Amino acid sequence: MADGPTPPGGRIPGPGPGEVPGERHSRDLRPAVFLDRDGTLVVEHEYLADPGEVELVPGATEALRALRRRGYVLVVTTNQSGIARGYYTEADYRAVAARIEDLLDRAGAPVDATYFCPHHPEFGEPCACRKPGTGMHREASRELGLAPERSWFVGDKVKDVLPARALGGRGILVLTGFGRDEEDRLPEGVPAVRDLAEAARVILEGVGPSP
Numbered sequence: 712m713a714d715g716p717t718p719p720g721g722r723i724p725g726p727g728p729g730e731v732p733g734e735r736h737s738r739d740l741r742p743a744v745f746l747d748r749d750g751t752l753v754v755e756h757e758y759l760a761d762p763g764e765v766e767l768v769p770g771a772t773e774a775l776r777a778l779r780r781r782g783y784v785l786v787v788t789t790n791q792s793g794i795a796r797g798y799y800t801e802a803d804y805r806a807v808a809a810r811i812e813d814l815l816d817r818a819g820a821p822v823d824a825t826y827f828c829p830h831h832p833e834f835g836e837p838c839a840c841r842k843p844g845t846g847m848h849r850e851a852s853r854e855l856g857l858a859p860e861r862s863w864f865v866g867d868k869v870k871d872v873l874p875a876r877a878l879g880g881r882g883i884l885v886l887t888g889f890g891r892d893e894e895d896r897l898p899e900g901v902p903a904v905r906d907l908a909e910a911a912r913v914i915l916e917g918v919g920p921s922p
Contacts, residue, residue: 740858741784744914745848745874746822747866748789750888751907753811755867760799762810767818768887770908775820777911783863784855785822788847790870792831801829826851842866843873865910869893872901883910 749755754766775785793799808825815821826847828840840846852859860879864872867890872882876898884890884903894903904910 740852740856740861741782742861743784743786743851743855743857743859743863744778745851745862745864745880746785746787746907747842747868747871747888748787748811748825750867750890751865751871751885752787755888758793758796758798759807760793760803762806765807765810765814767811767814768907770906772815772818772820774908774911775815775822776818777915779820781915783914784857786848786851786855786857787822787825788842788851788871789825789827790842791827791829792834792841794829795831795834797834804829824851824855842868843870843877845874845877848874848878863910863914865907867893869896869898873898875901883913885910 746752749759752768752771753759754768756764759765779785791804794801794804804827808827812821812825826840828838828842828847830836830838830841832838832841838844838846840850848859848864851857862875862878862880864875864880864882865885866872867885867888869884872884874880875882882898882901884893884897884901885906886894886903887906890903897903902913904913
């Protein structure tokens with residue numbers, strides 16, 4: 712794990728390649744699925760700070776395994792404003808992240824990296840990483856050699872899928888977590904699906920973003 716947040720947010724490397732690529736030709740860049748964490752990958756607990764409360768969304772591990780087999784890089788991008796608000800510490804966040812990583816590893820469904828934003832504009836300076844900002848996605852793309860315009864952006868809030876518009880990819884809203892409250896505010900053309908398992912089916916069976 713990284714010792715502390717790195718601009719614009721924090722990164723926790725998974726068991727993927729872990730290299731920091733230099734300039735690459737676009738054909739060498741890989742598509743990714745950018746996943747929100749709370750309410751998408753794990754059951755929503757507002758300001759989750761206790762590793763003992765971590766519960767994966769049913770079907771999530773099967774979805775991740777299927778996406779990985781198809782060659783997608785799996786990247787979690789998560790807003791963690793509870794740190795800025797003082798509800799929990801970065802150490803608490805990392806303990807929860809470690810528990811999630813352990814559960815995914817045990818299920819044979821690891822993610823390649825996790826990026827988190829510990830900021831909130833009302834509790835400190837504005838940042839580039841807090842979604843719907845694209846700082847975490849751009850950092851992941853640089854470090855992991857990703858093509859965001861060929862990638863998918865999945866989450867239970869509109870702010871999770873808006874980066875797709877800025878970066879040229881495609882978004883999917885899941886109706887777990889806060890998804891049902893957010894569905895009415897979705898931009899035109901963004902599908903809403905039941906859960907991460909259904910999102911994976913859309914990605915694997917549908918037509919992806921143009922290269």
